[in-house]
Every structure is written in C-alpha cells, then in structure tokens.
Amino acid sequence: MNGLRKLTDKIKPSFEKGGKFGFLHSTFDAFETFLFVPDTVTRRGSHVRDCVDLKRVMIMVVLALVPAMLFGIWNVGFQHKLAFGLNDWGFWNIVWYGIVKVIPLYLVSYIVGLGIEFVSAQIKGHEVNEGYLVSGMLIPLIVPVDVPLWMLAIAVAFAVLIGKEVFGGTGMNIWNPALIARAFLFFSYPSKMSGDTIWTGGMTRYMAEGTAYASGNGLIDGVSGATPLAHPTSEGLMAAGTDFMDMFIGTIPGSVGETSAIAILIGAAILIWTGVASWKIMFSSVIGGLAIGYLGYAVGSTDLPGYYQLVMGGFLFGTVFMATDPVTSAQTECGKWIYGFLVGALAVTVRLWNPGYPEGMMLAILLMNTFAPLIDHYVIEFSIKRRAKKVKIA
Amino acid sequence: MKDFDFKETFLNPIFKGNPISVLVLGICSSLAVTVQLKGACVMALSVTIVTALSSLVASLLRNTIPNRIRIIVQLVVVALMVILVDQVLKAYVYSVSKTLSVYIGLIITNCIVMGRIEAFALGNKPFASFMDGLGNGIGYGLILVIVAFFRELLGSGTLFGFRIIPESFYDLGYMNNGLMILPPMALILLGCIIWAQRSIQKELQEK
Numbered sequence: 001m002n003g004l005r006k007l008t009d010k011i012k013p014s015f016e017k018g019g020k021f022g023f024l025h026s027t028f029d030a031f032e033t034f035l036f037v038p039d040t041v042t043r044r045g046s047h048v049r050d051c052v053d054l055k056r057v058m059i060m061v062v063l064a065l066v067p068a069m070l071f072g073i074w075n076v077g078f079q080h081k082l083a084f085g086l087n088d089w090g091f092w093n094i095v096w097y098g099i100v101k102v103i104p105l106y107l108v109s110y111i112v113g114l115g116i117e118f119v120s121a122q123i124k125g126h127e128v129n130e131g132y133l134v135s136g137m138l139i140p141l142i143v144p145v146d147v148p149l150w151m152l153a154i155a156v157a158f159a160v161l162i163g164k165e166v167f168g169g170t171g172m173n174i175w176n177p178a179l180i181a182r183a184f185l186f187f188s189y190p191s192k193m194s195g196d197t198i199w200t201g202g203m204t205r206y207m208a209e210g211t212a213y214a215s216g217n218g219l220i221d222g223v224s225g226a227t228p229l230a231h232p233t234s235e236g237l238m239a240a241g242t243d244f245m246d247m248f249i250g251t252i253p254g255s256v257g258e259t260s261a262i263a264i265l266i267g268a269a270i271l272i273w274t275g276v277a278s279w280k281i282m283f284s285s286v287i288g289g290l291a292i293g294y295l296g297y298a299v300g301s302t303d304l305p306g307y308y309q310l311v312m313g314g315f316l317f318g319t320v321f322m323a324t325d326p327v328t329s330a331q332t333e334c335g336k337w338i339y340g341f342l343v344g345a346l347a348v349t350v351r352l353w354n355p356g357y358p359e360g361m362m363l364a365i366l367l368m369n370t371f372a373p374l375i376d377h378y379v380i381e382f383s384i385k386r387r388a389k390k391v392k393i394a
Numbered sequence: 395m396k397d398f399d400f401k402e403t404f405l406n407p408i409f410k411g412n413p414i415s416v417l418v419l420g421i422c423s424s425l426a427v428t429v430q431l432k433g434a435c436v437m438a439l440s441v442t443i444v445t446a447l448s449s450l451v452a453s454l455l456r457n458t459i460p461n462r463i464r465i466i467v468q469l470v471v472v473a474l475m476v477i478l479v480d481q482v483l484k485a486y487v488y489s490v491s492k493t494l495s496v497y498i499g500l501i502i503t504n505c506i507v508m509g510r511i512e513a514f515a516l517g518n519k520p521f522a523s524f525m526d527g528l529g530n531g532i533g534y535g536l537i538l539v540i541v542a543f544f545r546e547l548l549g550s551g552t553l554f555g556f557r558i559i560p561e562s563f564y565d566l567g568y569m570n571n572g573l574m575i576l577p578p579m580a581l582i583l584l585g586c587i588i589w590a591q592r593s594i595q596k597e598l599q600e601k
Contacts, residue, residue, distance in 0.1 A: 184573065187576065189572060
C-alpha cells in the first residue's frame with residue numbers, strides 16, 4: 001500500500017493544473033480518491049465530516065449487491081442446464097456458463113457508462129462522479145440474460161446522458177439511472193425484454209437457429225422459459241413446476257439478479273446494518289405490496305396469497321436496491337413511509353390489474369421517483385402548519 | 395420603402411428566433427406528426443402556407459379590425475386558410491391527409507399562427523407580414539423535418555417509406571427502436587435540438 005501511495009504522490013504534480021497531463025485532472029482525481037480516502041477537510045465554518053464520503057457509501061451498495069450477482073451467475077447456468085437437459089453438468093460447468101454470459105453484460109455496462117462519465121467530467125472540468133459504480137452494477141442484474149450487448153450499450157449511454165448528465169450528474173437526477181436504462185430497453189425493444197424465451201441463457205439463439213445451435217441436445221419438452229409472473233396463478237405455477245420455496249431461493253427464470261429472495265435479503269441486511277439505505281422505504285414497500293396483494297386475493301383477481309407477490313419478479317430487488325436510492329427517493333422521514341408504501345402498492349396493482357405489463361416494479365419506482373419531491377413538499381408544508389398552530393395556541 | 399429588413403423578418407425566425415426551439419411554441423403537433431418524414435413534410439408545408447397567408451390577410455385588414463374583437467377576426471382568417479389547406483390535401487394527397495387526420499384541422503390552434511398575427515402582422519405592412527409568416531412556418535417545418543428524420547430512420551428504418559437500413563443489418567440482429575415511434579422520444583429529440591442550438595448560439599442561453 002505504501003508503494004502505491006508513493007507512486008500516486010510522485011505522479012500527482014503532472015496532473016495538477018499546469019502540469020503535463022493537467023487536462024486529465026478529473027480522471028486522475030477519480031482514481032486517487034478511489035484508492036485512498038481523501039485527506040482534504042473543510043477549512044472554514046463548522047462542518048461535520050467523517051470518512052464516509054460518497055465513494056464509501058457507493059462501495060457498500062456494490063458489496064450488498066454481490067450475493068445477488070453471484071447467485072444470478074449461478075442461476076443463469078442452472079436455468080440453461082434445466083432448459084437444455086444437460087444432466088451431466090456439474091457445479092463448475094454451471095458457474096462457467098453463467099460467467100461467460102454475465103461478464104460481457106458487466107463489461108459493456110461499465111465501459112460504456114464509466115466512459116461517458118469520465119468524458120463528461122473532463123469536458124465540464126468536474127470531479128468524476130462515482131454514482132455510476134452502483135448503476136453499472138445494477139443494470140446487468142435487471143436485464144434478461146440474453147439481451148443483445150449493443151442494445152445494452154445504447155441503453156446505458158441513454159441512461160447516463162439523458163437520465164443523469166442532463167440534470168447535472170450524480171445526485172441531481174430525478175429518476176434512478178439503472179431503471180432508466182431498463183425502461184429504455186423495455187419500450188425500445190419490447191421483444192427482447194418481455195416474453196417467454198428471453199429469460200433463459202441461450203434460448204433466444206436456440207429459437208432463431210434451431211438445432212444448429214450446438215449447446216446440448218436441444219430444448220427439452222415442456223420447458224416454457226416463462227417467469228412465474230407470466231402465469232401468476234396457482235395453476236400456472238403448478239404447470240411450471242414452481243412453488244414458493246423455489247421462488248424464495250431463486251431457482252426460477254428471470255432477470256439476472258432478481259430471482260433469489262435470499263441473496264437479496266442478505267444485501268438488504270448489509271444495507272440496513274450500515275445505514276446506507278432506508279429501512280423505512282423497504283419496510284413500507286413490503287407492506288404496500290402485501291396490502292394490495294391480499295386485496296387482489298380477497299376480490300379474486302388472483303388465487304395466490306399476497307406474500308407470493310413479494311418473491312415473484314423484481315419486487316424485492318426493486319424494493320431493496322432501487323426504491324431506496326437516496327437521490328431519487330423521498331427525503332423526509334414521513335415521506336419515506338408514503339413513498340415506499342406507494343411503490344409497493346403500485347407495483348402489485350400493475351401486476352394484478354394491467355394485462356399489458358406482467359411486472360410493475362420498474363414503472364412503480366419510476367413513477368414514485370417523479371412524485372418524491374412532491375411528497376416531500378407536502379410533508380414539509382404539513383409539518384410547518386402543525387407547528388405554526390402550536391405557536392398560536394401558546 | 396426601407397421598412398422591411400429581409401434578414402430580420404425572414405431569416406431570424408428560421409434560426410435565431412425559431413418558433414419551436416427558441417420560443418417553444420407548437421410543441422404538441424411536432425410530437426404528433428413526426429413519426430413519418432412524409433407526414434412531417436406535408437405538415438410543415440401546410441403550416442407554412444397557413445402562417446404566411448393568414449399573416450398577409452390579417453395585415454391587409456389590420457387598419458379595419460376593431461381592437462376589441464381582433465382575436466375572433468384573426469380566428470376567422472386562420473380558420474379559412476386551414477379549411478382551404480385541408481380541402482386541397484383531401485383532394486390531392488388523400489392518404490397523407492388520412493394519416494395526419496385531425497392535426498391538419500388543429501393547425502388553427504397552433505400557437506405560432508395566432509402568435510405571429512398578434513405580434514407582427516397587426517403592426518406591419520402586408521409584404522413584411524407575409525415574409526415573417528413564411529419564415530416562421532419554415533422555421534417550424536425545419537425542426538419538424540429534423541425530428542421526423544431521426545424518428546423514422548431509427549424507429550422504422552425507412553425514410554419517406556423507402557428502406558434505408560438494409561435487410562442484412564436486421565439479419566445480424568439489428569432492431570428498430572420502438573421508443574422512437576412513441577411521442578416521448580420526440581420530446582427528447584426536441585430537447586437535444588434545443589441543446590445543440592444553444593451550445594452553438596451562446597447568446598440564447600438563459601442565465
């Protein structure tokens with residue numbers, strides 16, 4: 001570590017203003033603060049400052065996402081094995097297939113996203129914002145594994161430029177950038193983002209090229225590749241051979257990181273324990289989802305009890321990692337309860353009563369992102385009025 | 395007669411005072427009719443004709459219109475022009491008229507037409523008003539055509555209905571962008587045009 005520090009200090013002057021590589025100052029700064037906690041402190045005025053800066057916060061989220069990512073990699077291989085009847089595949093075959101499928105998604109996400117971040121920071125003369133570390137980690141986890149890489153690249157570019165940089169960069173965006181990328185894909189290329197064949201690795205290609213695609217013996221009979229949300233009835237789940245435990249553990253088709261409730265709950269525990277994400281948003285979102293889920297169950301819109309809604313599709317993943325985004329969620333404590341509840345309630349409402357969209361989590365979070373400032377505004381207004389009343393009485 | 399400055403009245407509305415990208419008028423129709431380049435061109439032409447002719451007529455009448463009922467008189471003039479254009483389109487390019495459907499009739503509600511009559515034609519001589527209307531119509535049409543160009547090219551892979559992106563691209567896995575067909579993308583493209591224009595003409599940037 002000492003050697004690294006010395007090297008950094010040695011090359012630092014050439015990146016300062018007027019140095020040989022002065023124009024690359026933002027880039028250098030980004031790497032230096034990535035490696036070391038910066039020792040700059042506020043000089044004037046009182047200012048509470050500890051070591052937890054934006055970079056450390058972001059790293060905590062990235063760490064919390066690791067279980068979901070690892071499980072996702074395994075599940076990609078596992079679903080491929082199930083669909084193509086590769087009974088002789090062991091654990092390492094499965095993981096290897098997952099790695100081969102998922103790593104390119106990550107490469108595209110980070111190269112395109114960070115590339116744009118660095119270039120725009122250079123142009124504006126800002127420091128490089130670290131917000132993309134999390135977005136780049138999230139994006140591959142919320143897309144189907146078979147999504148073409150060039151589409152992902154366009155979506156990432158769109159999300160970073162139109163979803164974030166236009167508003168002024170990290171911390172200024174109205175909507176969660178990762179969800180902007182997904183929404184862009186969803187509305188631009190619907191055939192690659194919904195349906196039955198996209199959720200299992202290799203299935204799209206198999207459908208296009210038939211048996212010529214030599215990754216096994218071909219698709220085994222009866223495999224539909226649909227996610228549980230495609231047929232969200234007890235009959236549908238029975239036909240797909242899925243029960244509650246499968247969905248809880250995550251051995252079901254779906255977007256890469258969203259399937260396993262256990263892995264996501266480990267991430268949630270890390271986030272809550274470190275205080276990075278708001279437990280109020282997570283908790284109220286779950287309550288909202290359960291409430292509408294049981295309402296749908298009571299009026300007969302679905303024959304699955306409300307708690308099924310929590311483990312299907314992206315509900316938990318969205319609740320834990322996307323709805324709690326500190327930039328785009330509500331800021332006031334009371335507002336967080338309202339915001340979270342409405343995210344969960346709207347997501348399940350879209351699922352149950354809108355036949356056009358089998359999954360509503362993305363739309364619910366984006367919609368509530370839009371309304372979060374409004375919620376905050378009214379919470380603050382209400383609080384001001386209540387206090388003003390107290391003053392009058394006294 | 396030196397009261398008419400060609401550059402100021404005709405060229406200014408096309409670039410520096412563009413009704414869409416600078417004044418931000420007439421947004422609705424530019425979202426609705428820019429899915430296909432053909433429709434956008436016909437719409438641009440129609441609006442140009444309506445704006446130019448109604449500015450001309452309003453300017454001719456400007457000394458006889460009582461101030462208190464001027465809006466309704468302007469409306470009658472604009473409505474007349476819109477109906478004429480609509481009838482011509484129906485007679486000669488019926489299919490395009492069909493795809494543009496209600497939007498030709500809605501030119502009457504286009505802020506640009508009424509705005510130019512109020513702001514310019516009522517206080518200027520007929521020829522200058524005509525040129526001003528023409529310039530504003532062309533400025534509107536220019537943005538419409540740019541937006542429609544990108545939307546049709548990326549959304550359908552065609553221009554004026556002819557295939558531009560070759561079939562071999564599609565065989566390699568290329569796909570049309572469905573978002574381009576939807577109105578939100580037109581709004582984003584408009585935003586990009588405004589962005590581009592303001593980074594070139596720095597005096598337009600608001601502080």
